[in-house]
Amino acid sequence: MIGNDIVDLALARKESNWKRNGFLDKIFTTKEQLLISNAENPEVMVWNLWSRKEAAYKIYNRKTQIRGYFPLQLECFDLNIIDGIFFGKVVIKDLIYFTKTEITTQFVHTIAVENVQDFDTIKTLENRKNIQKNNGIPSYLEKDNSFLIPISISHHGRFEQIVSL
Amino acid sequence: MNREETIEKLKGIVKPYIQNQEAFDNLTESTDFIKDLQINSANLVDVILDIEEEFDIVIDNESMERMIDVKSAMEIIETKLSKK
Numbered sequence: 387m388i389g390n391d392i393v394d395l396a397l398a399r400k401e402s403n404w405k406r407n408g409f410l411d412k413i414f415t416t417k418e419q420l421l422i423s424n425a426e427n428p429e430v431m432v433w434n435l436w437s438r439k440e441a442a443y444k445i446y447n448r449k450t451q452i453r454g455y456f457p458l459q460l461e462c463f464d465l466n467i468i469d470g471i472f473f474g475k476v477v478i479k480d481l482i483y484f485t486k487t488e489i490t491t492q493f494v495h496t497i498a499v500e501n502v503q504d505f506d507t508i509k510t511l512e513n514r515k516n517i518q519k520n521n522g523i524p525s526y527l528e529k530d531n532s533f534l535i536p537i538s539i540s541h542h543g544r545f546e547q548i549v550s551l
Numbered sequence: 552m553n554r555e556e557t558i559e560k561l562k563g564i565v566k567p568y569i570q571n572q573e574a575f576d577n578l579t580e581s582t583d584f585i586k587d588l589q590i591n592s593a594n595l596v597d598v599i600l601d602i603e604e605e606f607d608i609v610i611d612n613e614s615m616e617r618m619i620d621v622k623s624a625m626e627i628i629e630t631k632l633s634k635k
Contacts, residue, residue: 393593402593408603412596412615436593454616455595522586542591 389444394543442476
């Protein structure tokens, strides 16, 4: 299982005013808001945490088929930086997902997986060929054996990322 | 406020965030904010904050969880308004 989420920082700046009254309270827990207020760049931390939640939600949604808007139930924790890559975990109920986030000046991209070793086998797809959606959840159809491989697609502004295990 | 007035007000609230005009023009109770109107999930919080301001209600976290289509939004707004 895999989930990803990309944020085009230039577009996010245009689309969202994260300083709006009530905005942070509706989507970030107290602990997460502390990470934001203590961050060197609070704006990037907002999208950093948001993309982790979205990526984790995509796995949760695929597994449970539960759809909803519950960003506060998905909490980011154990944030770590190893060689410039941001690692962490997201918890929802009794489930924990592992996240890996790439941050540049242009975008924030998070991949979430169920097992930490899955990070070693992530593949990136170049286009949407042979992709089908079931209940809004995308899979890649392998031509030779008709297997459906779970994939995750994220598109925002100038960026699109399609990933699978 | 009757149902038509509520839905018209709701349409005015979501309009700045929609990315699918056709789905917006054909909006019904079953219209999904994300799948149909293609509202960015980070903007859904703006829709919720705008609803709170416009209708002068508070949308608690439990209600917010269900806020993914017009039907649920209408139900939540009407329930909160009736308790005012």
